[in-house]
Amino acid sequence: MEISLNVKGMTCGHCKSSVEGALRELDGVTSVEVDLSSGKVNVTYDQAKTSTDDMRQAVEDQGYDVVA
């Protein structure tokens, strides 16, 4: 399963690393790709183990917003 999240507020490589790291830590997430300029974050995951709500929470915990 793959999803594309729109994340707001990432400005630099550190931000990118924070978001990537937080998502990769979720059980069931197998790959994360962040495009800094667009704010697009592609996540490959196992639906049985994690949810988009978990992802949103993980991103928000790092101080960024997930927009619709």
Added chain:
Amino acid sequence: MEISLNVKGMTCGHCKSSVEGALRELDGVTSVEVDLSSGKVNVTYDQAKTSTDDMRQAVEDQGYDVVA
């Protein structure tokens, strides 16, 4: 002794922390204040122990430029 460096490229709190941390690690630096919006970094230091060249190097090692 106090100096104000103009640092280019800091975009977020992580950048601020990187620059602050690198400067604070220098022997002789007693205080560092970063203003993110202006890029101004005020450093209080002991001239006998460190130099502006050391500071410039420390900031550049973190991936930011010190401008005149």
